Amino acid sequence: MDRRRRRPAKELAGPLLAGLLLAGGAIPAALAALGDAPLKAMLWVAKGADPARALGTVPTECLKVPADRALAASVEIGRAAFRTQVLLGGQAARAGITCETCHRGGRANPDFQFPGVSGAPGTADVTNSLFSTHRGDGVDNPKPIPDLAGPKAALKVDQDPAAGKLQPFIHGLVTEEFDGPEPTPAVMAGLTAYVRALDPAACPAQPREPMSVALLMSDARRALTAAEGAAAEGDAPTAMLMVAAARSRLGLIDERYAAPALAQPRADLRAADRRLAGVQAALHERRVDEARDGLAAWLAGSRRLQAALTAHQAASLFDPGRLAQAAKRRLPG
Template identity: 50%
Template sequence: MDRGGETRRFLTGALLAAACASALAAAATQAPLRAARWLPPERRLPALAQAPSECLAPNDDPQTARRIAIGRAAFRTPLLLGGQAARAGLSCDSCHRNGRGNPDFSFAGLSGAPGTADVTSSLMSSHRGDGVDNPTAIPDLAGPAQTLKVPKAREGRALETFVRGLIVQEFDGPEPAALTLDGIAEYVRAVSSQACPPAQSQPIALATYLSDARAAAQAAQYALDARDPATAHLMLSAARTALGMIDERYAAPEFARERRFLRDADLELAALQHAVGAGRPDAASRIAAWLARMPRWGDPLRDREPESLFDRTRLAAALGGASAARSPGE
């Protein structure tokens, strides 16, 4: 056994983790939104105001459509990856925004130039970390087949094997439930250049995250129907992630009422996770009730959306300085 090599990798990982923690701590005092921590200052405003358009092909088969919905929600929660990624708040969507790419991604200890990531970083993985700084470009999952690391074909389940390795080894995450794994693979397969809308980007709005929260809760119902409580629990985590994305846009003191609505909705989701874990037979009906109550707290949020950080002018002011500048390519 190469104990010297193992020691070097361990020390490298420890140093990278310390550097990452320091960088995130410094950024946390400056950035009003978590995702700003892995964006270059000059790109924060455009990247936090707009997202690449999602190129998601519809599927007429109800079971496949449900798996796609499950995969889409899993793609958006850091809890899927676990480990350092979850602690930092990184999800699959952080690198592949709306299933695409992220030319602005710049994470301390993980990226080189913006839009790159080291998939063998000791910062994120004790399995694949090689102690070598070798970031590569993040691919667009709707891009040409030759730019992707693995074929999307269902035959041989190469995509499922790749996704599992990414979660369990590249990010030291927990073993994904079967339905979760199948769902992510189906979601990635459904991301296609042929399904791209005319507009290359779309504004990030309150409706974006409300829709994500609703879709994730519905996906939890699908998972319960399939008798997969582990996936249902993760789907509820994805719904909570979406609420957190809303909450940080309403962080100012004058939004205390709106944030209380969000906190109460989040506490209900936490209680639902407990009910799912305990095998409560009323879990599905309680999720339906949560969905039915969404307008009660969603509508007040919509009323004040123009005053929140969903408004581009207010977001620019909150980001400040170079991050508020409009880049030439925007």
Template identity: 55%
Template sequence: MDHGRHARRLLIGGWLAGVALIAAAATQSPLRAARWLPADRQAQALAQEPSECLTPAANAAEAQRIAIGRAAFRTPLLLGGQAARVGLSCSSCHRNGRGNPDFSFPGFSGPPGTADVTSSLMSSHRGDGVDNPTPIPDLSGPPQALKISRDPATRALENFIRGLIVEEFDGPEPSTATLDGLAIYVRALSPQACPAEPVQAIDLAHALSDARAAAVAAQSALAAKDAVTARLMVASARSALGRIDERYAGQALAADREGVREADQELAQIQLAIDSRRANTSLRITAWLAAMPRWTAALERDEAQSLFNAQRLATTAAN
């Protein structure tokens, strides 16, 4: 028997089964994150998330590195492979750098809040054919509860993150700046930095802030002549716009969605400009940032009519 071919068939079969389950879940909610949430937890889990426990940067250079890592953490394009196809990012399992007790991905989770890091569903490198999901850790938890050393001198965290991207999720090799940014972002997560409020609303302001921060991070990468990282940062900004777009569902908010999609199309053109190494790309990002108020004003006006409104969201989840 060709064991390699048999393993590939099992992988494809498992993946197709997972996709079928995800597609069924997707018909119940317009929000992508609902795909990996139990139906009875969607209303709450899609309305609020843990507050981010991020230690302030010591200086501007460190802030730029953290911003790159934070943006990479929030885009599925970092992980690539099957994860990117269904929209999973690091923040899907680690919401705001925390945990996710509600995470339940078909074929990848056991009980809610678990993930199988050696699942053949996501990885051709680490898949062991055994269903062995483990609890998702809170990256902002006490250091003694974390398995990987965060001592920069050992680079254990960098090696772990790279293995997670490239081997656990079959993703592309991260750029040096991306890997460095992810490590410094995770190191900046600390229980001592947690705000007084343990949870925060999932709202338009946070999503717009993520898009804006990712675009600025793209500019810092371009200034360092790092096109690969810059492109990923623009992808993260586009991911944030996608999270906004899906919340403005329905014909009544079609004009709002059109504004978001036009902004996204400009980011797509900026990605092409990065690929072509055009000299004015950073200026285009500056122009994109300056134009944000033109299309965000309508979003802010209509936010109460969108699925950022917890009551409307609960009604949608119940139907």
């Protein structure tokens, strides 16, 4: 049994405050060898995938929101945590990997093919030492990525709350499979609630939707609303992770606005990110009233930011034609 000390939630301030999430960071050698790419996701999209579908659209989310308000709020915490690399830490975070990377929209990802970790597209070796110092077994054994919104009976772990199996399983994935820091109790409960709330009966009629500024900004607002709730409860570490989740979504917009002609909207986006970095700092220093005011102000201005970004979306890599050209130049292989 590995007895190395886990960082408790109160020690997560360093990872959460370490630089702009927009700016990214060093990536594992397995990816660096492939060179730069306009979108990080291009580094693990299978070379035979259709870039318009794999990078220009996402699966629609099959989320059954609980009627209970407290449980619904917990689901939102889990949903946001599911979408930020800060949850996982280590090599995964440096590569930009989140839970959603393998489970897009809470589903599977048939286009995922990470160098050294995947076999066929849509598979991953969860005992690979690239991401885990705990579970690396030296054996190449990639397995199909499961659809978390599929029939519950087909999934590996019993999700019945009475069984008590799902939360320990998710905890092991975060802290051992990906060497992530110890999540807060609220984040662990939220991840568990979110996975349980994924339901095939809740799948929209349309299986996919376009990746867009509006979609990512909506995710950011939902994460920051969850941050407001956590801050109101006095749970600063959870609130900080929620802000990190919002910043992660801004980062996904930012990388599609790298063209010189988009310098102004990108500058506006980065200014918005800096304001969220200030909120994180206030939460870390327990200046809760300042943080809550900052969250409220950011949310109030987010529609204007979204409108300004959307006005230039056709000139960005959200545009299918521009995305196809970028993918043609950059997809490995």
